[in-house]
Amino acid sequence: MKTTTKATAFYNVFERKGGPHKETTHYCPGCGHGNVHKMIAEAMDDLGINDKTVFVSPVGCSVFGYYYFDCGNFQAAHGRAPAVATGIKRANPDSVVISYQGDGDLAAIGTAETLHAANRGENITVFFVNNAIYGMTGGQMAPTTLIEQKTATTPRGRVESEHGNPIKMAEIISTLPAATYVERVAIGNSKHIMKARKAIRKALKNQVENRGYSFVEILSVCPTGWKMDSPDARDWLTDQMIEAFPLGVYKDESSEREDGWYRDVKPFVPAELNKYFGVNAEADVAPVDLKKDLFCKFAGFGGQGILTMGLFLAQIGMRADHNVSWIPAYGPEMRGGTANCSVNVSNKRIGTPLVERPNVMVAMNLPSLEMFEKDVVDGGVILVDSGIVDKTPDTDRLDVVMIPATEIADEVGTPKVANVVMLGAMIAATDAYSLDFVSETLKVVVKKKNLIDMNLAALQRGYDFVKNGS
Template identity: 65%
Template sequence: MKIYEKPAAFYDEFSRKGGNVKTTHYCPGCGHGNIHKLIAEALDDMHLTEKTIFVSPVGCSVFGYYYFNTGHFQASHGRAPAVATGIKRANPGSIVISYQGDGDLAAIGTAETLHAANRGENITVIFVNNAIYGMTGGQMAPTTLLGQVTKTTPLGRQEDLHGNPVRMAEIIATLPTAHYVERVMIGDAKDIAQARKAIRKGLQNQIDGKGYSFIEILSPCPTNWGMTPVDAKKWLKEKMTQIFPVGLLKDTTEGQEGKWYRQFADFVPEKTDAYLEQLVDVGHLASLDGVSAPDGLQCKFAGFGGQGILTLGLMFAQLAMRAGSKVSWIPSYGPEMRGGTANCSVNIAQKRIGSPLAETPNLLVVMNQPSLEAFEASMQPGGLLIYDSSIVEKAPQRKDIRVVGLKASDMATELGNSKVANVILLGAIIAALDLYPIEFVKESLKGIIKKKALIDINLEALIKGYEMAARR
């Protein structure tokens, strides 16, 4: 008769166990043995053994790998659902069982448990609830009953000191993406038959891509309960079920399409190259005729957030990159961000950029008064300072630098878009430094500006700033 056969999903001998390779490590009357057998029989009958990956975290469940002839992951305490997620997402065709005790699942691993369920991971969670910590020797578990004596509740669990037993199946069942939630028990033959059915349904859901299955199994722990196996089963059926009623809590898998099977595509280098290629937007460098790569520019761009000052720095850096220079652009962030100036440093060199900061800029562009006050003094003698005189009211004081002020914001408003003040300033920089032929800048901007509808107005702004500065 079949029931006397050892399931093929078990190893013939438990050689990983070392010593007593014929028996398990579980205590007499422990429910884990029954549950293991139910799982092994299901794997046999459903032909799943070879594609199953069994995740065993910390607790009495840690030694799953002694017994099942499947792939195995030993996981850290509470993290089995996270490990199972990592396995299943990158290997959706495997069958993943997260086999956890109550301390693991309902205490240290509550977050992982809840969120794997909430993502609807297409896995099967087997939750062995024996109302106590077994492996560590009988301490209170999150599922310990009120009044139950454990090593850490020597006077019994009390609501006002320890809280109430946590009903995980009920909590999990509240999540829309927990598709199948049932509580069963290792009681009499009829109860075990129901547990067998639940385990199989949980595995079938996974095969069918029907998502997350959670099977809580009330399981006796005679050793740590301090009872005989017979009394333990009695206590389980009479006491535990009062707090943890068995039965189906939720099933939304019937008639479901199986959309929780998430695909994972193989790595194809050619596809990746093609993808990377389309990400890169410098496909069409402007003609480099007459364009030489600038060198030795240490620039600071500063103004209010929202004026496009950081973008101005970025555009300036992109132009230099297209002209063949090495460039770096870095926004200030942290304390400097407060107090009215957003700023960025841009460094441009032909060979190597050491410091990416602009401590002593030879180009300073400012769009508000605080920025001028913050950075004017740091400039190198002979450097160029360009400022928006629509906004900056007090003119720069230094006599040993070149200063160009233009009413960029007013000019931008006249053009019909106050946001292009920064590009007017860009035109002015190009002219004042005589950096590039204007045609190169125009062509480059067409590639740099992402919104095609804004290209015309930006080009207009560029020319305005360029001509204004060129006249000085």
């Protein structure tokens, strides 16, 4: 008995979907997404790639791809799916990465990402579901809307002179030399669907075999947005849309691009990264014990060296062979705005680079203290530049260090090293690393070599202030 039934690439029950009815999709009756989902899931089953596929959902009705596909999932910002897919694929060359996008996402908001991913020949598979309308937002004109097609924003029909022509993405992408396989298929009737199944399978197989960028445009329907019943919508697709968007293979160099055609993906070699960040990993660094993971938030005015201080700490952690992350957050001002950075230093792998509940906080101005003090965990260390901030944090809850860092830096020679004074104080207050180890690292990472001595002096003063009170 041959049974044709739901693919195993789908979850058995769509637990992530809210409400009742967790075995049906959230799509309208007769929606094309369901058909395309089924074809992709079937191809994933057949190719045996469920466990290594990453499905990148777009913004649009298919934003909830992760409800349905039992594989890795990512939901990208509007239009950015191919850029996100590029990152995922390059970091994990053995994965199979699907960028699933609608016409608003791919051909309007994400045109740049779409073209450039194709132009780079990323070894990803793009499924472009084109239904000639913005379905999710209520049926507005999309770049792919047909001439004379009525939508919410073209109530008298799309007019060439006013709205331009429908964009033919398959044709455009087929002109790019790096693209491997470009085909346009449809789901208007059974013949179309059987062809679409083959194209979808081929586009995924190409990626599994490292043959490069595959793009399948699938002409689909939006019965709700088109204000038609489901069979009529399929007929309209077959009769009208295909005339404007001819079906067929626009480019196919799959067979010429043997296994390994795709560029040599350079894996992330730690030594290369060390070289890039100027960390001398060859130095005689003995393993340094990290007693406690550091989740840090450093904040202050732009220009105080907040971000650099975070980088220094991250580089110290890197040199000690701990896992680190550093991520800045700042306004457009180079000087005078506010800036903060999140730094993780951990024995374990770091999930997110953001630090929402720091156990170490440095506040170099009042707004930063007021903004972040409440986030610091109970018993966390908080260091405040007492020369600038005229307020003491909650000493009952937190381990507070008030240090006139900028004044000390002035004494050392320049207020610019206030951040390093603060770093020294932080190292002393947390006992995370030895002063020697930090000093040695600063010698490597401070770029202007004539300033090393001043930085080391600042570090020492900050350290001593906490340890000895002077």
